[in-house]
Amino acid sequence: MASKDNSFISLQGVAKHFGSLRAVEDVTFDIKRGEFFSLLGPSGCGKTTLLRMLAGFEVPSSGEIYIDGQPMSAVPPNARPTNMVFQSYAIFPHLTVAQNIAYGLRKKGLSKAELADTVEQALQRIRLGGYGQRLAHQLSGGQRQRVALARALVCRPKVLLLDEPLAALDKKLREEMQIELRQLQRSVGITFVFVTHDQEEALALSDRIAVMSKGRTLQVDSAARLYEAPSCREVAGFIGSMNFFDGTVTDVDGDIATVDAGSAGALRVPVNGHATRRGAKATVAVRPEKMEIAWQPPQGVTNSVAGRVTAEAYFGDRSHYHVEVSGLPHHIAVALQNSQRSLDTTEARGRRVWLTWPVESSVLLPQAGG
């Protein structure tokens, strides 16, 4: 069961409790071979704990982890086919860069020349040729990060675990390293499990992402699906920004449901596989950039919500508006592309507008207890 098709790592009902604290609860998902997989979630949601269970530093309180078909619970960290890049990098301070990189190779039975060769190649690959004799404190943060990466990769692990490896770097360096990391992963073909709390980083790098909250996984999916088809309100709100209209399902007609969203009126939304029925509570979610603003009452459109502009901001390529809809607890955010040149300087604030969007641009989210 563990190694069906191309599932390479399999977590089955994994939980970790520290006393009464449930750091990880009933986590089940598979990671494919050669995948760049990210664990994404807010601080304290259990990402590091999950990663440390994969590395073998924590033993699951219940459940089992399989790597390449083998159950891992009885396997100590030094016998696992995983290597880890620590958030603090954990470069050994008393060893040189070259000795750090060679550290994991001692038991591989390489000759002195082969060892020196491997280390030299690794140094070249991380563009630190000539830095072999330096100590950790003589390196910059980005260089240390690369040494940690090289030290793990020369061991040729089946899985590389990375715990927020870019968090300590400044923005520019972080963006450079993101691109490098992605290229590196493609070229070595090793499965990466990458922890981050930065959603943009996760979206940009990953083949698939597990969104976590309070020790549980909310959704495991590709970046595009997390953005375009979130499975619940938490995921929708965590990834990008989202407008929500709460209401009750009044009709289900094939693939399209109609939701009575109170003062926002009746909204039509694709069901998209969610189990729903008449009378169920549901939320219609629409991204700001998927909405259009009409300055006159629109004719013949399905979804249209009337409101008043309370704030606008001009960014050159796009403009953002806040629209107040009477009866809704929060304003609606709209982002418009300024795709046509216009010097129309009419103030939008205070104007009455109608928000419209195509049916297939909205998402139906089941409501808890609905």
Place this chain on the structure above:
Amino acid sequence: MRRRSIGWLELYGLLFIALLYGPMLLLPLFSFNDSLYIAFPFKGFTVKWYEAMVQDSALLAALRNSLSVAIPVSIVSTAFGLLTAKALTRFRLPGRRAIVGLIMVPLVIPFIILGIALLTTLRKTFDVPLSLWTVAAGHILICLPFSVMVLISRLEGFDRSLEEASLDLGESAWSTFWRITFPIVLPGVVSSLLMCFTASFDEFLIAFFLSGDGATLPVFIWSQLRFPQKLPNVLALGSCILVLSFLLIAIAEKLRRGGIPTEKHSGF
């Protein structure tokens, strides 16, 4: 621009240091004086007291006793100290502060009280004969706090993930200790060895109460003070001990502070 001049505060400081260390410097000074009596003016330069010292067989026996106590004491105290410090820094022990306090207690109890207490316990309660063994046991008690203190400060600056990284790279717990943990705490270990050695070597009160026939060096020196003609010998010996202790402590301090720079360094 400030004029460099010696103000009242500097004067006070100089006086303070002179009074603190001046008397100690008299010791080596008079050890080269060609006279039985410690009194100005100097009579002349001589090294005969040093010659007499190295020919004094009782003195050499006492030196041997001291070394055979101080060396094992420093090793045992440091070994215990390392285990204790590792446990205290590595695990979230309940009552950690209480444990540290308990270990430090011998430092604040007057050694004379400690000496008498140990003597009565050993003799009256357990009827153990006094010997260098009992002296060593007493010294371990007072050396352990030094050792724990030095090693805790070393281990606290130690990033736990270094050991995990070593395990992760395929090493066993045992080889991780020898390849990672030990080299990083080594300066602390050496510093602890030197401090414990000095503490035991110089210690008088506990050695005085707990030694049998075999006197350690400080006890021997004290016994010699009854004979005025032996006093210059003692001065020569004292000078040697002074210089040696100073060197050892200086080395120990340098090692404790310096060594490998760890990322999370916590010196105090």
